[in-house]
Amino acid sequence: xxxxxxxxxxxxxxxxxxxxxxxxxxxxxxxxxxxxxxxxxxxxxxxxxxxxxxxxxxxxxxxxxxxxxxxxxxxxxxxxxxxxxxxxxxxxxxxxxxxxxxxxxxxxxxxxxxx
Amino acid sequence: xxxxxxxxxxxxxxxxxxxxxxxxxxxxxxxxxxxxxxxxxxxxxxxxxxxxxxxxxxxxxxxxxxxxxxxxxxxxxxxxxxxxxxxxxxxxxxxxxxxxxxxxxxxxxxxx
Numbered sequence: 264x265x266x267x268x269x270x271x272x273x274x275x276x277x278x279x280x281x282x283x284x285x286x287x288x289x290x291x292x293x294x295x296x297x298x299x300x301x302x303x304x305x306x307x308x309x310x311x312x313x314x315x316x317x318x319x320x321x322x323x324x325x326x327x328x329x330x331x332x333x334x335x336x337x338x339x340x341x342x343x344x345x346x347x348x349x350x351x352x353x354x355x356x357x358x359x360x361x362x363x364x365x366x367x368x369x370x371x372x373x374x375x376x377x378x
Numbered sequence: 379x380x381x382x383x384x385x386x387x388x389x390x391x392x393x394x395x396x397x398x399x400x401x402x403x404x405x406x407x408x409x410x411x412x413x414x415x416x417x418x419x420x421x422x423x424x425x426x427x428x429x430x431x432x433x434x435x436x437x438x439x440x441x442x443x444x445x446x447x448x449x450x451x452x453x454x455x456x457x458x459x460x461x462x463x464x465x466x467x468x469x470x471x472x473x474x475x476x477x478x479x480x481x482x483x484x485x486x487x488x489x490x
Contacts, residue, residue: 306468307481369420370420
């Protein structure tokens with residue numbers, strides 16, 4: 264079974280719209296970390312956020328916000344007032360335990376923001 | 379966070395040949411990781427490279443096909459051997475950072 268599921272393969276929005284990218288994870292560990300990465304067309308992976316399993320507080324960083332809900336095993340990512348520069352593939356990832364020995368990546372969601 | 383320099387950024391190779399990808403980190407790190415991203419797919423971990431010991435390979439990846447070197451705490455190489463078109467992918471190295479993993483800019487490999 265997939266440890267990280269990003270059910271949305273591709274999303275298209277018009278600039279200034281809000282968009283939420285879904286991420287559902289599966290783990291039996293009580294200690295784990297969740298991540299979001301952005302991969303623009305240039306190919307590099309840009310780290311956006313890390314969350315540990317003991318901190319369910321939502322986080323906001325500028326136009327980005329993250330909603331972590333252990334009850335539904337979800338870690339969703341919302342972009343407010345999207346911009347063309349937000350167009351990229353976004354990956355959600357899970358690392359179990361403390362050692363960061365292995366990442367499980369979701370299949371990614373391609374976000375197209377049209378002007 | 380660490381800064382990674384990955385080379386080459388892209389290459390087009392003939393089938394049957396080998397390509398060695400290099401990753402240089404600006405700080406000492408115990409563990410380095412190599413990932414493959416096939417076209418339109420997510421990232422898959424190939425192996426974990428520890429300095430001074432043999433790399434640990436994930437299921438489906440073998441040392442003969444993807445030999446890895448880790449001569450010191452700032453450098454690692456991944457070789458893609460006896461390439462076939464199915465090896466056409468982006469290959470990325472990664473190291474743990476303060477917030478999350480830092481990834482190299484990737485090597486886009488096309489095998490013809």
